[in-house]
Amino acid sequence: LDPISTLKIEDLMRELVERYTIIIVTHNMQQAARVSDFTAFFNMDEDRAGYLVEFGETRQIFTNPQDRRTEDYVTGRFG
Numbered sequence: 001l002d003p004i005s006t007l008k009i010e011d012l013m014r015e016l017v018e019r020y021t022i023i024i025v026t027h028n029m030q031q032a033a034r035v036s037d038f039t040a041f042f043n044m045d046e047d048r049a050g051y052l053v054e055f056g057e058t059r060q061i062f063t064n065p066q067d068r069r070t071e072d073y074v075t076g077r078f079g
Helices: 003-016 031-033 058-063 068-074
Strands: 038-043 050-055
Touching: 003 031, 003 058, 031 058, 038 058, 038 068, 050 058, 058 068
Parallel strands: none
Antiparallel strands: 038 050
């Protein structure tokens, strides 16, 4: 989406979160940091797809992740 449409959707999400639980899936780390209260980081390997690596408050995940794989992803080292 273009930046204006993205902003409109994020504004709508902020309104809806008063009444609903919203789950989004994104590879856009900036968007995830802006709109989420909690973040789950999933990964895959040769044996498993979509396994949970780390879950926590978004601020924690982005500023002090507990798992190196999470840190590598949110800082752009891989992904």
